[in-house]
Amino acid sequence: MKFLSIKEAMDKGSGEVNLRGWVHRERGSNKLKFIQLRDSTNIIQCIIEKSVVGDKKFDIADKLQVETSITIKGKINKDDRAPTGFEIHVSDFEVVGESNEFPITKDQSIEFLADNRHLWLRSRKMTAIMKIRSTIFGAIDEYFRKEGFHEYHSPIFQSVQCEGGSTLFTVDYFGKKDVFLAQTWQLYAEPAIFALEKIYTIAPSFRAEKSKTSRHLTEYWHAEMEVAWAKFDEIIDHGEGLIKHMVKKVLENNKEELKTLNRDIKKLEPTVKKKFPRMTYDEAVKLLKEKCKMKVEWGKDLRTIEEDKLSDLYDIPIAVTRYPKKVKAFYMKEPEDSDPKKPVVNGVDFIAPEHYGEIIGGSERESDIKKIQKRLEEDGEDPKEYEFYMDTRRYGSVPHGGFGLGVERIIAWVCGLDNIKDAIPFPRTMIRYKP
Ligand code: ATP
Ligand code: MG
Numbered sequence: 001m002k003f004l005s006i007k008e009a010m011d012k013g014s015g016e017v018n019l020r021g022w023v024h025r026e027r028g029s030n031k032l033k034f035i036q037l038r039d040s041t042n043i044i045q046c047i048i049e050k051s052v053v054g055d056k057k058f059d060i061a062d063k064l065q066v067e068t069s070i071t072i073k074g075k076i077n078k079d080d081r082a083p084t085g086f087e088i089h090v091s092d093f094e095v096v097g098e099s100n101e102f103p104i105t106k107d108q109s110i111e112f113l114a115d116n117r118h119l120w121l122r123s124r125k126m127t128a129i130m131k132i133r134s135t136i137f138g139a140i141d142e143y144f145r146k147e148g149f150h151e152y153h154s155p156i157f158q159s160v161q162c163e164g165g166s167t168l169f170t171v172d173y174f175g176k177k178d179v180f181l182a183q184t185w186q187l188y189a190e191p192a193i194f195a196l197e198k199i200y201t202i203a204p205s206f207r208a209e210k211s212k213t214s215r216h217l218t219e220y221w222h223a224e225m226e227v228a229w230a231k232f233d234e235i236i237d238h239g240e241g242l243i244k245h246m247v248k249k250v251l252e253n254n255k256e257e258l259k260t261l262n263r264d265i266k267k268l269e270p271t272v273k274k275k276f277p278r279m280t281y282d283e284a285v286k287l288l289k290e291k292c293k294m295k296v297e298w299g300k301d302l303r304t305i306e307e308d309k310l311s312d313l314y315d316i317p318i319a320v321t322r323y324p325k326k327v328k329a330f331y332m333k334e335p336e337d338s339d340p341k342k343p344v345v346n347g348v349d350f351i352a353p354e355h356y357g358e359i360i361g362g363s364e365r366e367s368d369i370k371k372i373q374k375r376l377e378e379d380g381e382d383p384k385e386y387e388f389y390m391d392t393r394r395y396g397s398v399p400h401g402g403f404g405l406g407v408e409r410i411i412a413w414v415c416g417l418d419n420i421k422d423a424i425p426f427p428r429t430m431i432r433y434k435p
Contacts, residue, residue, distance in 0.1 A: 001073075007041035009076050010086050017088070019044070020071045020096070022122070023064050033061045036083065037072060040127070045082040046072055048090045060095065067099040067122070117426055118435050128257035129422055132250055133411050137202060139249035140223045140407070143242050144200040149225065152192050152199040154185035156206075160385050162187050163329060167207040169218075181206035184404055185224050186331070190365065190392045193228040193400055200225040202407065210430060213304070214419040215357045217408060219428040226402035232335075232346045232364040235401045236319050239350050239360045240276050242405065243317055247271045250414050263416040267354065270315045277314060280322040281344065284310055298342065301327035308355045317359065321348045330375035332363040333401070348403070356413035362403025369393045 001018050009017040021039035028034055033048040050058040064070070074090040104112075104119055113120045120126060144151075161168050163183040173179035185201055192199055205222035225238060247268050250258070258265055279287070284302065288294040292309040296302070302310070302320070310318065325334060325343040332345035350360035366372050369390055373383045383390075411423035421427035426435070 003071070005041040006037065006039050006044045009044070009088075010042065010084075012076065013086075014077055015075065016073070017076050018071065018073050019046075019088070021069070023066050023068045023070065023099070026064055026066060028062065030062075033058070033064075035061075035064065035070075037070070037088075038122075043084050043124075044076075045079075045084070045087040046074065046090050046093075047087060048093065052089070052091060053093070057093070061093070064095070065099045065101060067102045069096040069099075070094060071096060114421075114427075114432060115435070121425055124260055126422070126425075128254075128260040129411065129415050129417070130425065131257050132254050132415055133407075133423065135250050135253050136246050136407060136411055136414070137221075139246040140200075140202055140242065140405075142249070143245040144198075144225065147198070147238070147241070149198040149200045149227075150196045152189065152196060152201055153203065154182065154188035154201065156182045156204070158182050158188070160187055160389070161381070162331075163207070165380070167209055169206045169208050183207055184222065186226070186402065186404070187386075187389050189224065189226045189402065190389070190400070193226050193398075194392070194396065197228040198225075199227075205404075208430075212430065214421075215304075215409060215412075217420055217424065217428055218430065218433075220409075220420075220424070221407040223405040223407055224402065226400065228398050228400045230364070230399065230401050232321075232333075232348075232401065235362050235364065235403060236278065236321070236348050239319065239348065239362060239403055239405070240317075243276075243350065243359070243410070244272055246410060247414060258415075261415050261417075263414075267315070267416070268414060271317065271353075274316050276317050276319055276350075278319045278321065281320060281324065282322070284320050287313065299324045299326065302349075304357060307351050307357055311351050311353050311355060311357075315353055317350050317352050319348050319350050321346065323347045323349070328363070330372060330379060330381075331365050333366045334371065335364075346401070350405075352409065352413045354413065354416075356409060358406075359409045359413065360403050360405045362401065364399065364401035367393055367397050367399065 003018045003020050021037045024036040024038035024043055026035050031050045035046045036043050037046050048061045070093050072090055072093045074088040076086055076088050079087045103116055158180050169181040171179045182205055184205055202223045204219055206219055209216040209218055285296045288296055288306055294309055322344040325345045328345050328347045332347045334343055335346050338344045346364040348362050349358050352359045376383045408420050408423035412420045
């Protein structure tokens with residue numbers, strides 16, 4: 001017996017079909033039973049009649065619980081009154097796996113759904129998000145491969161920090177305490193550009209984020225790239241190209257899912273069509289002052305509130321460059337025209353529209369070993385631990401740079417989610433690490 005997916009059966013539109021899936025909803029009378037059958041592709045209404053299946057089978061149908069898995073044989077036909085436009089007149093069915101009373105019913109608290117995340121994944125909402133997530137991961141691979149990048153992998157257990165000690169997860173590594181979970185691949189990626197020149201990865205990063213925000217996870221998926229010989233503008237071009245490609249792919253492949261999530265696609269279309277504004281930190285500070293009546297003292301990092309105000313001025317992501325040196329990481333390059341009194345670095349943050357915050361952080365990398373060492377010392381790090389990294393500047397160094405993109409931040413924005421937690425199947429935060 002060949003099974004069709006619900007989508008394939010709807011495409012066929014008429015005749016006999018065999019389907020398999022789960023009971024999404026059920027209701028009935030003593031002669032008729034209506035079942036909404038769900039599979040990964042769609043939902044379809046199935047009608048079981050006592051006069052067709054007989055008393056014994058009807059009795060089983062009558063007792064079917066939500067989430068029971070079943071196979072169904074029947075005739076499909078178009079019916080505009082059915083919730084998804086088609087219905088099936090069942091000639092026979094079999095129960096595959098019975099279901100206990102399903103704990104998730106309507107109107108449950110966020111906490112309850114989080115405790116039952118393993119079951120909540122089956123919801124229409126989570127199914128739609130996970131499909132969009134899959135499109136986005138595929139689009140990242142597609143973008144980088146089409147641009148001639150090699151996929152490269154860095155270790156998750158690392159012996160140096162890269163994005164600041166305050167968000168490092170220390171691991172008990174056979175009693176040793178100087179082992180950390182990766183915050184980024186970067187220090188282990190730069191050595192590989194001397195072999196592969198253009199590299200990317202999609203891997204988990206870990207940050208011990210102690211604040212509760214709607215944008216931070218402790219474990220998130222990080223799409224990162226590093227390019228040899230690259231000028232700063234090229235790195236920014238790739239950031240823009242990648243974001244456009246991801247959004248374009250979702251608009252092409254996930255119209256149904258965006259509809260399920262009530263996401264207005266008009267909010268996403270400009271990202272594919274328009275060029276992203278690029279501005280320096282100084283210009284951003286000026287805009288904040290003139291258009292948002294917000295005063296930012298030169299040298300302070302842009303906080304969430306400032307990023308949100310800036311993003312209100314646009315319907316597409318923006319790229320902010322040339323941040324004050326002291327608010328950015330030790331490896332970012334100070335450009336030649338940087339003012340010694342107000343030093344800046346060639347770092348770039350992409351800020352998403354609609355208050356979704358920073359989606360990409362990137363930079364051109366500093367080539368001057370002395371400057372790197374000095375910054376590490378200022379950060380309280382021991383430069384000796386970074387000797388392997390300094391070798392990237394000692395043996396045929398070339399201009400290079402790269403960026404990291406938070407995949408769940410993109411998913412949250414594209415899907416229009418209230419919280420980043422729904423962008424990943426099992427979110428990890430300071431207070432949530434189960435199930
Ligand atoms: P933020 O200021 O928002 O904490 P960051 O400056 O710490 O971000 P980077 O170190 O530049 O971020 O990391 C690169 C990208 O990874 C960010 O642009 C963001 O998209 C994503 N990211 C960073 N931290 C998190 C997190 N805790 N959860 C999810 N995504 C994150
Ligand atoms: Mg951070």
